[in-house]
Amino acid sequence: LALERALRLALENQQFELHYQPKVDxxxxxxxxxxxxxxxxxxxxxxxxxNDFIGVAEEIGLIIPLGAxxxxxxxxxxxxxxxxxxxxxxxxxxxxxxxFRQKDLPxxxxxxxxxxxxxxxxxxxxxxxxxxxxxxxxxxxxLDRLHxxxxxxxxxxxxxxxxxxxxxxxxxxxxxxxxxxxVRDISSxxxxxxxVRSVIALAHSLRLKVIAExxxxxxQLAYLRELGCDQYQGYLRSKPLPAHEFEALVRAGG
Ligand code: G
Ligand code: G
Ligand code: MN
Ligand code: NA
Numbered sequence: 001l002a003l004e005r006a007l008r009l010a011l012e013n014q015q016f017e018l019h020y021q022p023k024v025d026x027x028x029x030x031x032x033x034x035x036x037x038x039x040x041x042x043x044x045x046x047x048x049x050x051n052d053f054i055g056v057a058e059e060i061g062l063i064i065p066l067g068a069x070x071x072x073x074x075x076x077x078x079x080x081x082x083x084x085x086x087x088x089x090x091x092x093x094x095x096x097x098x099x100f101r102q103k104d105l106p107x108x109x110x111x112x113x114x115x116x117x118x119x120x121x122x123x124x125x126x127x128x129x130x131x132x133x134x135x136x137x138x139x140x141x142x143l144d145r146l147h148x149x150x151x152x153x154x155x156x157x158x159x160x161x162x163x164x165x166x167x168x169x170x171x172x173x174x175x176x177x178x179x180x181x182x183v184r185d186i187s188s189x190x191x192x193x194x195x196v197r198s199v200i201a202l203a204h205s206l207r208l209k210v211i212a213e214x215x216x217x218x219x220q221l222a223y224l225r226e227l228g229c230d231q232y233q234g235y236l237r238s239k240p241l242p243a244h245e246f247e248a249l250v251r252a253g254g
Contacts, residue, residue, distance in 0.1 A: 004060050006042065007053055011066055015041050018073055019240035022254065023092070023211060023233050026225050031254035033090040033124065035233065036074040037240045038066070058098055067099045071109065075116040075123065077243055082118070086250055090152060092124035097131045101138070106145040113149075120150035124175075127153065129161030132171060140170050147172035154211070159199060168206055176203045180214020180234070187219045197227050204228070 010016060016038055023033040040048040057063040071093050078091040099105060113120055125146060132139040132155065147153055154175040159182055178199055182192050196212070203210045212224050215234030224232060238249060 003053070003056055006044070007040075007056060007060070007062055010040055010042065011062065011069065015043070016066065016069060017041055017242070018070065018077065019242055020091075020246040021233055021240040022238050022246070022249065023231050024237050024254070025231055026221070026229050029254070031087075031089065031237075031250055032231065033092060034246065035092040035094075035126070035240070036070065036077075037094070038070050054096065058096055061098075063096045063098050064102065067096055068108065068112075070094075072112050072116065075112050075118045078122060079116045079118040081247065081250075082122070086247065088122065089250070090122050090124050092126050092152075092154065094126045094156065095131070097128075097134065100127055100131050100142060105142065106149065109146065109151065110149060121152070124152040124154055126156040126177065128156045129158060129163045133162055133164070133167065136164075136167055136170070140167075140172075143172045147174075157213075159195065165202070168202070168208070173208055175209040175211055175231075177233075178210060178212045178229075180212075183212050183214045183220055183224070183234075184216075187217075187223045193223070193227075196224070196229075200227050200229055 018036045019039055020034040020036055022031040023035065024030065025032045038050050040053055042048050054063065057066050074091045074093050078089065082088060102108070113123065143153055152174045153172060154177050155173060156177050157179045158176040160179045176199060178196055182195050185192050186196055200210050209230045211231040211233060212229050213233050215221055215224065215232040215236045217236060221232060221236060241249060
């Protein structure tokens with residue numbers, strides 16, 4: 001209960017902040033986008049990672065205003081960077097299932113883009129497999145409405161959920177994010193390598209891009225390059241960074 005009360009106050013007291021992790025083009029090594037990841041700077045608890053509070057925020061309904069803040073802040077920051085002459089990058093925002101089920105989400109997102117002046121093509125929304133599979137018919141309509149605005153759509157944690165491959169064809173998607181559990185042992189575990197190779201082949205045959213998560217070593221990256229993976233994200237390049245540190249990384253050439 002104390003956590004719930006503290007979380008509600010956190011939004012009012014502006015204790016949330018976004019960190020940014022680069023998404024890197026495998027072929028060129030260039031930073032092409034970033035994922036915004038929320039943190040709670042709690043005066044009592046220190047820096048709290050999202051896994052420790054997103055679930056509670058969902059239970060108490062705070063995820064809607066919190067998710068709205070995350071989207072607005074990510075777009076505001078990215079537009080500010082663009083106006084300051086930083087390279088044009090896309091910013092990815094994670095959507096909770098609750099947000100994805102809000103019927104007015106497309107209008108809300110459009111309003112944020114209008115208010116911040118950021119182009120729709122510079123926004124990416126990450127939804128998990130389970131979120132889109134919960135109600136595929138509704139999800140397909142929602143993805144159409146978001147994608148129709150020019151927003152990029154990624155499927156997060158791909159391969160970990162219950163997925164019917166037929167939905168890949170029906171849904172308006174741009175990118176599959178291969179879950180880091182398949183990447184970890186990719187250069188030593190033949191099964192993981194086979195899964196990653198198959199996901200890449202499947203994605204490419206459906207004209208989707210593929211990004212690998214959790215890349216920590218040169219060996220993993222070399223393997224992903226060999227398999228034709230498009231982008232990667234992971235500690236090898238950078239952990240998620242506070243805004244000013246992320247800006248310094250990009251200005252230093254990624
Ligand atoms: O930042 P970290 O690597 O600790 O993220 C852990 C999890 O929290 C990830 O699964 C990520 O998708 C989720 N997460 C991070 N930021 C947000 C956010 O703004 N909204 C939602 N719904 N989930 C987030
Ligand atoms: O949204 P998603 O579930 O992809 O959240 C990204 C999470 O992965 C964040 O918690 C982030 O801190 C974490 N992460 C990012 N890069 C790495 C990495 O290279 N290794 C590991 N173990 N975790 C990572
Ligand atoms: Mn994500
Ligand atoms: Na993920």
